[in-house]
Amino acid sequence: MPADSANDKQVLSVWTRPERRRREQPSLSRGQIVSEAVRLLDAEGMDALSMRKLGTRLNAGATSLYTHVANKDELIELVVDAVYGEMRVPDPAELEASTDPEGWRTATVACADTIRSTILAHPWIVSVLGETGVAHLGPNMMRLTDGMLGMLEAGGFTLEEADRAVNTLFSYVIGMTTTEAAWLTSLARSGRSEQEWVEQLRPAVEKSVEAYPRLRALYAAQRESQASETREDNFTYGLHRVLDGLALRRKGAATDRG
DSSP states (O other): OOOSOGGGGGOOOGGGSOOOOOSSOOSSOHHHHHHHHHHHHHHHOGGGOOHHHHHHHTTSOHHHHHTTOSSHHHHHHHHHHHHHTTOOOOOHHHHHHOOOTTHHHHHHHHHHHHHHHHHHHSGGGGGTGGGOTTGGGSHHHHHHHHHHHHHHHHTTOOHHHHHHHHHHHHHHHHHHHHHHHHHHHHHHHHTOOHHHHHHHHHHHHHHHTTTOHHHHHHHHHTTTSOHHHHHHHHHHHHHHHHHHHHHHHHHHHHHHHO
């Protein structure tokens, strides 16, 4: 694998290394590489990603890719930030202009929903989130985080409280969505729909819970539910309980300031 220099071994992230200057206009851009990598990951998953395979899809040699990214780790940082670029946050200015005292909550739900839906659209991302230690330096992640901070500030949180709230929201959404993404990835491999899988598994589940009265009651109550609706309900329930806690912090902070 080409090495830029001895100093490149000390570079912690693509975001901490200046992009190389080129003497001539390259035929392949970093943006093209990242976009094609995302398409490859969406189609075949993380295990399929390699610089050689990506180069083949781009009709370019792996050496051409190394002109833009030093290694696969840098490529992963770039594709993760590209996915963050699909996440949308409400405009803080609109929230400031709103007369709805619960506007911050509505906006936060919308933001959490877009984070969740984006991750579920690219389920491979959950396998690398813990490996991109400085993902917060990516421009799209910074835009998203700054927008969320502004959204909560406009809703009455101090900047410090908004920062803690954003961290809490990310932890909840990513934690819940990681489980969902793993489940949906398994379904995709099986070739079955979510409901088909649940129905096929039901006899074994019901037999397993016979000795556990509370679990037995819960499964019986959910027998007629659609699996996808249950996932939605579980996510929404947990999100609103998180927001209930943040609302108390917001109220307490407002009282302290008053």
